[in-house]
Amino acid sequence: QKEVEQNSGPLSVPEGAIASLNCTYSDRGSQSFFWYRQYSGKSPELIMSIYSNGDKEDGRFTAQLNKASQYVSLLIRDSQPSDSATYLCAVKRGSSNTGKLIFGQGTTLQVKP
């Protein structure tokens, strides 16, 4: 079982729709959760971070965390063609001696005009 799992997609949504990206993780000790966006040939760019159960909203983006279900999601409202990219879910363990991020494989999102 992979530590962080994502559906590789592609997830295709029409422009203006809500895109829902999902991620599950295996380590119950995980404390910090991140969504990065990566355009083809570019570096990961932080979209959202979330640390406690519930929803966190930032503009068109909402991150949702459910630690009991070991599940984190990203909702993108009013999807735009410029949102087309690979979205990487990353998890950081709770141990204090390492800051390493564990990444999922990424979900490719295609927003069609």
Next chain:
Amino acid sequence: NAGVMQNPRHLVRRRGQEARLRCSPMKGHSHVYWYRQLPEEGLKFMVYLQKENIIDESGMPKERFSAEFPKEGPSILRIQQVVRGDSAAYFCASSQDIQETQYFGPGTRLLVL
């Protein structure tokens, strides 16, 4: 405020040569992380360094790979006697503290012929 800087952006080496990848963290950041992204794969943690110290090298291959972050100057990831399987994008990230967000550099794309 300059972001994380990496150079070179592209590096071509023949099998058996050495590759040196450099990373300058964001101003004020003293924590550096190296990740590797193989073609069609997700980002994998390699090593976490603070100034003059390797904190976690659990993701580093046992042979040929080494990393340093000297008191002065950039962090260096060194790959000796490169093989074709080393061809990948190598990303450096930095953070202000172990608990803080990691920001990624543009990456170095290594091609081994």
